[in-house]
Amino acid sequence: MEHVAEGTVESPLLDIPVGKFGMWVFLISEIMFFTGLIGSYIVLRLGSTGWPQPRTILNTPLLGLNTVVLLSSSLTMVLALAAAQQDRQRALQRYLLLTALLGLTFLGIKGYDYVHMWHRGFTISSSLFGSCYYLLTGFHALHVLSGVILLLYLFTAASRGLFSAANYGRIEYSGLYWHFIDIVWVMLFAILCLV
Amino acid sequence: MAHPPRSFWRRYVFSTNHKVIAVQYLLTGILFLAMGGLMALLIRWQLAYPWQPIPLVGKLLFPGSGGAVTPEAYPMLFTMHGGIMVFFAITPILLGAMGNYTIPLEVGARDMAFPRLNMLSYWLLFLGSMILLVSFFVPGGAAGFGWTIYAPLSSSTEVSPGWGQDLFILGLALDAVSILMGGLNYITTIMQLRAPGLTLRRLPLTLWGLFYSAVLNTLWLPIVAAALFMVLCDRRLGTAFFVAGPLAPHSGGQVLLYQHLFWGFGHPEVYILILPVWGLVGDLLSVFSRKPAFGYKATVVSMLTITILSGIVWGHHMFTSGMNPLVGKAFMILTITISVPTAIFFLNWLGTLWRGAIRLTVPMLFALGVVFVFAIGGLTGLFNALQVFDIYIHDTYFVVGHFHYTLAASVLFGAYAFIYYWFPKIFGRQMSPLLGRLHFGLSFLFLNAVFSGMFVVGLHGHMRRIADATTYEFLKPMQAWNVWIGWAALGLGLSQLLFFHNFVRSLLKGKTAPANPWQAGSLAWTVSSPPPEHNFEARPRVFCGPHEYGVPELTDGDWLSQTDPRAATLAKS
Numbered sequence: 001m002e003h004v005a006e007g008t009v010e011s012p013l014l015d016i017p018v019g020k021f022g023m024w025v026f027l028i029s030e031i032m033f034f035t036g037l038i039g040s041y042i043v044l045r046l047g048s049t050g051w052p053q054p055r056t057i058l059n060t061p062l063l064g065l066n067t068v069v070l071l072s073s074s075l076t077m078v079l080a081l082a083a084a085q086q087d088r089q090r091a092l093q094r095y096l097l098l099t100a101l102l103g104l105t106f107l108g109i110k111g112y113d114y115v116h117m118w119h120r121g122f123t124i125s126s127s128l129f130g131s132c133y134y135l136l137t138g139f140h141a142l143h144v145l146s147g148v149i150l151l152l153y154l155f156t157a158a159s160r161g162l163f164s165a166a167n168y169g170r171i172e173y174s175g176l177y178w179h180f181i182d183i184v185w186v187m188l189f190a191i192l193c194l195v
Numbered sequence: 196m197a198h199p200p201r202s203f204w205r206r207y208v209f210s211t212n213h214k215v216i217a218v219q220y221l222l223t224g225i226l227f228l229a230m231g232g233l234m235a236l237l238i239r240w241q242l243a244y245p246w247q248p249i250p251l252v253g254k255l256l257f258p259g260s261g262g263a264v265t266p267e268a269y270p271m272l273f274t275m276h277g278g279i280m281v282f283f284a285i286t287p288i289l290l291g292a293m294g295n296y297t298i299p300l301e302v303g304a305r306d307m308a309f310p311r312l313n314m315l316s317y318w319l320l321f322l323g324s325m326i327l328l329v330s331f332f333v334p335g336g337a338a339g340f341g342w343t344i345y346a347p348l349s350s351s352t353e354v355s356p357g358w359g360q361d362l363f364i365l366g367l368a369l370d371a372v373s374i375l376m377g378g379l380n381y382i383t384t385i386m387q388l389r390a391p392g393l394t395l396r397r398l399p400l401t402l403w404g405l406f407y408s409a410v411l412n413t414l415w416l417p418i419v420a421a422a423l424f425m426v427l428c429d430r431r432l433g434t435a436f437f438v439a440g441p442l443a444p445h446s447g448g449q450v451l452l453y454q455h456l457f458w459g460f461g462h463p464e465v466y467i468l469i470l471p472v473w474g475l476v477g478d479l480l481s482v483f484s485r486k487p488a489f490g491y492k493a494t495v496v497s498m499l500t501i502t503i504l505s506g507i508v509w510g511h512h513m514f515t516s517g518m519n520p521l522v523g524k525a526f527m528i529l530t531i532t533i534s535v536p537t538a539i540f541f542l543n544w545l546g547t548l549w550r551g552a553i554r555l556t557v558p559m560l561f562a563l564g565v566v567f568v569f570a571i572g573g574l575t576g577l578f579n580a581l582q583v584f585d586i587y588i589h590d591t592y593f594v595v596g597h598f599h600y601t602l603a604a605s606v607l608f609g610a611y612a613f614i615y616y617w618f619p620k621i622f623g624r625q626m627s628p629l630l631g632r633l634h635f636g637l638s639f640l641f642l643n644a645v646f647s648g649m650f651v652v653g654l655h656g657h658m659r660r661i662a663d664a665t666t667y668e669f670l671k672p673m674q675a676w677n678v679w680i681g682w683a684a685l686g687l688g689l690s691q692l693l694f695f696h697n698f699v700r701s702l703l704k705g706k707t708a709p710a711n712p713w714q715a716g717s718l719a720w721t722v723s724s725p726p727p728e729h730n731f732e733a734r735p736r737v738f739c740g741p742h743e744y745g746v747p748e749l750t751d752g753d754w755l756s757q758t759d760p761r762a763a764t765l766a767k768s
Contacts, residue, residue, distance in 0.1 A: 011390075011392065012386065021387050025378075028414070029378075033421055035417075040421070040422075124432050125432060128435065128436075128445060131435065
């Protein structure tokens with residue numbers, strides 16, 4: 001009898017939607033990608049002599065401001081999800097757009113920072129620190145850019161009323177990605193600029 | 196009932212159906228397999244008859260030198276042979292085609308979890324392979340730094356200037372993203388879309404192999420992707436992550452770091468390719484011995500153990516790199532530990548065969564071929580793992596022989612076992628068993644002649660990647676072996692024509708295949724050949740494992756399908 005009973009139940013490993021499961025698998029590979037980059041940075045930095053004090057080169061207050069910008073975008077993302085779950089369409093659109101704009105602000109500040117640094121002679125090829133700085137923050141910026149595109153796509157979908165209290169999966173999974181980008185930036189800020 | 200899309204483009208080209216995508220992968224893989232194989236023949240010709248014009252095709256390929264391989268072309272040949280075979284031939288066939296075709300059918304799903312991602316995954320591979328092909332025709336030719344892309348040779352344009360090198364890296368990076376997308380689908384589909392009753396203990400071993408392989412890809416492929424991007428930065432953006440000394444624009448770069456990053460992925464990669472084969476062999480031995488897979492649970496657990504261990508043994512590729520010998524010792528012990536779980540599932544294979552009612556079909560022959568060649572590959576792996584012995588055979592043909600026994604012989608036979616076994620399901624037609632047997636017999640013979648010859652010259656100190664052994668006094672006695680390997684390789688290449696002929700002929704006018712030509716128990720064989728657009732009319736229910744063969748209580752045959760409700764009552768008695 002036990003076998004018959006077993007034959008009647010669905011048997012996914014975790015009781016979550018496939019979209020969420022897939023997003024977590026994707027994020028694991030993303031974590032490993034940044035592990036490769038950050039790990040290399042740590043090895044290169046520990047192995048070299050005379051590493052400069054980051055504060056003497058980088059514009060730490062500006063990058064700190066950028067951290068605040070990205071952190072608040074995570075907050076608006078959470079508010080967007082809450083709005084979707086409560087079926088508040090206008091609020092959902094507003095928060096999605098706000099999150100995308102905060103992401104764009106981050107990229108704008110980042111771009112200003114790059115140009116400024118470059119003109120002061122701190123380029124990708126000027127020193128090992130420069131190489132690491134532009135490589136790590138550059139790949140992170142690319143992730144932010146793809147996140148912004150994703151958010152703008154979600155915004156247009158929300159404007160067409162595609163989400164509701166019963167259907168907010170894509171907002172939730174995109175939120176996971178957005179928070180991941182946020183966490184990576186906090187780590188990069190700490191290991192590149194503070195220590 | 197669902198119908199396939201009407202338009203040609205949506206149905207055959209930009210299809211989201213896993214079965215069409217699997218065939219796309221299969222054809223791409225076979226095409227590149229042929230290409231990589233022809234390159235191997237050019238390599239073997241050069242080693243057998245150094246700097247002699249190649250008969251027939253020589254004038255076409257190397258017009259500048261009267262038909263002989265040039266010193267510049269030789270490194271390109273072995274680089275592209277390796278890169279193509281690993282990433283564009285074997286990976287598309289075993290992960291792309293076998294993964295895509297079998298997973299949804301064997302778990303009883305309509306399609307993959309993310310069909311559009313699946314389509315994108317194939318087209319990224321296609322784009323990557325096109326970039327690879329273009330790289331042959333850019334000024335300076337294709338990449339020549341070896342498929343391992345070792346820095347600083349790869350990361351400095353002073354020593355490897357051509358754009359072909361960049362295109363090779365770019366092609367690999369696209370392939371990596373494609374494999375990651377595929378793996379995401381495999382993991383999600385296997386874990387989340389299993390039919391009711393298909394518990395993890397009832398999963399075919401092939402799916403376990405594909406699952407572990409996808410997990411390894413998810414974890415380790417991003418690491419090498421990061422390393423490849425850093426190499427590109429070193430080449431074109433003036434950084435010096437992996438360059439040191441006079442070549443470097445500034446100090447601090449670490450050459451050894453590249454090797455760690457590469458082998459951190461590179462060692463799992465061999466398991467990424469062999470795990471699906473192990474799984475497939477486990478299933479095939481059971482089907483064609485008409486016996487349950489012996490020690491199913493132990494096999495699954497030992498494959499898991501190997502999956503875990505494979506991530507922490509990469510240092511055994513670097514014993515002679517100048518790495519701390521004490522660290523090397525740790526890597527040596529971990530590496531040797533892998534032989535324990537390997538021995539467990541290997542004995543389980545033999546246990547499955549033991550006193551079975553063996554049917555020597557073509558897929559079974561190839562599965563038995565894997566058992567044989569993998570034993571040799573695995574045992575010589577133990578030699579390589581020993582630090583003291585590795586110092587002696589490092590960078591010789593002994594390593595090349597070992598690598599090819601595991602990754603060329605085992606994986607190639609695994610790929611053929613997959614094709615011969617699944618061909619009737621995929622195309623609804625049967626392949627000729629006679630040609631198949633002939634293909635197996637000749638391949639088996641020539642393949643062993645080629646790769647065992649490499650052990651002999653390798654133990655004699657024959658270095659890998661040299662173009663002409665006759666310039667070394669101590670290798671002169673080995674030249675006869677190089678000639679022998681060359682002719683055996685030609686024989687191996689020619690016997691593959693039997694396969695191509697069989698494949699195309701059966702595709703066009705093979706006998707119509709029944710739904711279950713092998714009397715196999717897993718879910719894929721409960722639907723018609725080829726399966727309907729969305730595989731299953733209704734969600735199937737599963738009552739037992741995939742290996743219920745040789746059931747003595749049955750009167751109408753010797754096996755149970757996974758969907759057979761009688762399994763419940765039989766299991767009680």
